[in-house]
Structure formats: C-alpha cells, structure tokens
Amino acid sequence: MELTVFGASGGVGREVVRQALDAGHEVTAVVRDPARLGVAAHDRLRVAVIADLTDEDALLPVLSGRSAVISALGAAGNKQARLAPVTGPALRAIVSAMDRAGVSRLAAVSAAPVGPDVTDDGWFSRKVFLPLLRRALRDLYADLAVMEAAIRASGTQWTVIRPPRLLNRPGTGRYRRVVGANVPGGRVIARADVADALLTSLADPSTLHQAVGVAA
Incomplete structure (x- = not known):
C-alpha cells in the first residue's frame, strides 16, 4: 500500500513508519520537523514537512494517490x-x-478514556480511577473527542484505535483487541503494538466504522 502517516515523528508514528516500511509499504511521513522523525532513510520513504495541518490545500499533495491514511497525531x-x-x-x-x-x-x-467504561472493570476503576484520569486530562480527551466526532461525520472508511497508557517498550504482537469496546482490565500497551493495530486494521473489514480497544 501507499500510506500517508500524520504525526510520524511521535512515539506511535515512528513505529508506524518503521513497521510499514518493514512490511513493504510505501510511506509518506508528514512532520513539522524532519530532524525528529528518527527513521533511517529508505527508498520507499518520503518525508513531507507541513507546518499547518489545518491547511487543506497543503495536505492535498501528500494525499493524492494514496491507498490509506494513518493518523498518530x-x-x-x-x-x-x-x-x-x-x-x-x-x-x-x-x-x-x-x-x-x-x-x-x-x-x-x-x-x-474517550470511550465508554467497561462494566467488568469493577467499581473502583469506573467510579474512582477513570473519573480522576478524565478530569486530570480533560482537555486532551476533549481534543480527541472532537477528532473522533469529525472522523465519524466524514465519508471515510474509518477505524479508531483506543489504547490505554502508552509505554516505550518492544512490541509483543500478542496484545488484546476488542472491536466496538475497550479492553477489560486494559491499563497499558506498547506504542509498537498500537502501531501494529493501526496498520493491521487497514486490511480488516471488521474494524470499519468501529472504535477498537487495544491493551496488553
């Protein structure tokens, strides 16, 4: 596939770029600062610098002819x-x-936390931990909720991946995944496994128009 990756210089984005290249895809990595990409030069990697991601005209050249788009923003x-x-x-x-x-x-x-609670998680998680977390990071989650609303209202064939706390550790490929809900007891996941979930969802029709929970 020919992929465009937004947020390519972030922790998840870099993993997406690396894994996509390893899988044989052609990748356009969209960044603000190419020095932060941290991925070795590759003949199937194109780096595009876009300072303003709200400028649709600036986005068109990195989208035209692409098979799919991944946002790790x-x-x-x-x-x-x-x-x-x-x-x-x-x-x-x-x-x-x-x-x-x-x-x-x-x-x-x-x-x-942008998604609904999992009833199997128990009283403490649903009534204490998650409310405190959502309050502490309310602006971050509000921004993501706006993102999800924009995606749902679009005409795209979308998948949203909802991980818990992200860790910088090697991917396992053995993470849990629940289509349409969060993972019961899900507390952490490696950024590399989130990248894998994003990439594998592109070819999985069961994830179309779905939010997918992932966790270790």
Missing part, C-alpha cells in the same frame, strides 16, 4: 491540548482533504 499533554488543540482541528482538515483527493481509508489513534 496527539497532543504532548493536557496543557498543550488546552492552549492549542491539535488533533481535532487537524482531523477535520485531513478528512476533508481526503475526500477531495479521493482517499477513503483512515485509521487514527485516540485513547481508551
């Missing part, structure tokens, strides 16, 4: 999401530009 923290939301505004522009470019398949990373 996300705010660096709650403060950034509060002062300058990134993910929601960017995805509004990206899905509109995808429509103009004739690209339909999209996989995007969100976060487990």
Whole structure:
C-alpha cells in the first residue's frame, strides 16, 4: 500500500513508519520537523514537512494517490491540548482533504478514556480511577473527542484505535483487541503494538466504522 502517516515523528508514528516500511509499504511521513522523525532513510520513504495541518490545500499533495491514511497525531499533554488543540482541528482538515483527493481509508489513534467504561472493570476503576484520569486530562480527551466526532461525520472508511497508557517498550504482537469496546482490565500497551493495530486494521473489514480497544 501507499500510506500517508500524520504525526510520524511521535512515539506511535515512528513505529508506524518503521513497521510499514518493514512490511513493504510505501510511506509518506508528514512532520513539522524532519530532524525528529528518527527513521533511517529508505527508498520507499518520503518525508513531507507541513507546518499547518489545518491547511487543506497543503495536505492535498501528500494525499493524492494514496491507498490509506494513518493518523498518530496527539497532543504532548493536557496543557498543550488546552492552549492549542491539535488533533481535532487537524482531523477535520485531513478528512476533508481526503475526500477531495479521493482517499477513503483512515485509521487514527485516540485513547481508551474517550470511550465508554467497561462494566467488568469493577467499581473502583469506573467510579474512582477513570473519573480522576478524565478530569486530570480533560482537555486532551476533549481534543480527541472532537477528532473522533469529525472522523465519524466524514465519508471515510474509518477505524479508531483506543489504547490505554502508552509505554516505550518492544512490541509483543500478542496484545488484546476488542472491536466496538475497550479492553477489560486494559491499563497499558506498547506504542509498537498500537502501531501494529493501526496498520493491521487497514486490511480488516471488521474494524470499519468501529472504535477498537487495544491493551496488553
């Protein structure tokens, strides 16, 4: 496939680029600062610098002729999401530009707390831990909720991946996945496994128009 990856210089995005290249795909990595990509040069890798991801006209050249789009965009923290939301505004522009470019398949990373609680998780998780987490990171999750709403309202063939806390450790390929819900007892997952979930969802029709929970 010919893939465009947004947020390619982030932790999940770099893993997506590496794994996609290893799988034989052609990759356009969209970044603001190419020095932060951290992926070795490759004959199937193109790096595109776009400073403003809300500029649809600037997005069109990196979308035209693509097979699919992966968004690994996300705010660096709650403060950034509060002062300058990134993910929601960017995805509004990206899905509109995808429509103009004739690209339909999209996989995007969100976060487990944006989704509904899992009843099997128990009282403490549902009534104490998650409410505190959602309050502490309310601006970050609000930005992701805007992103998800923009994706659902689009004409794309979308999949949203919702992981819990992300860890910098080797991927296992043995993570749990639940289509349409969060993973019971899911607390952490490796960024490399989230990247795998994003890539494998592109060829999995069961994930179309679904939010998919993933966790170790």
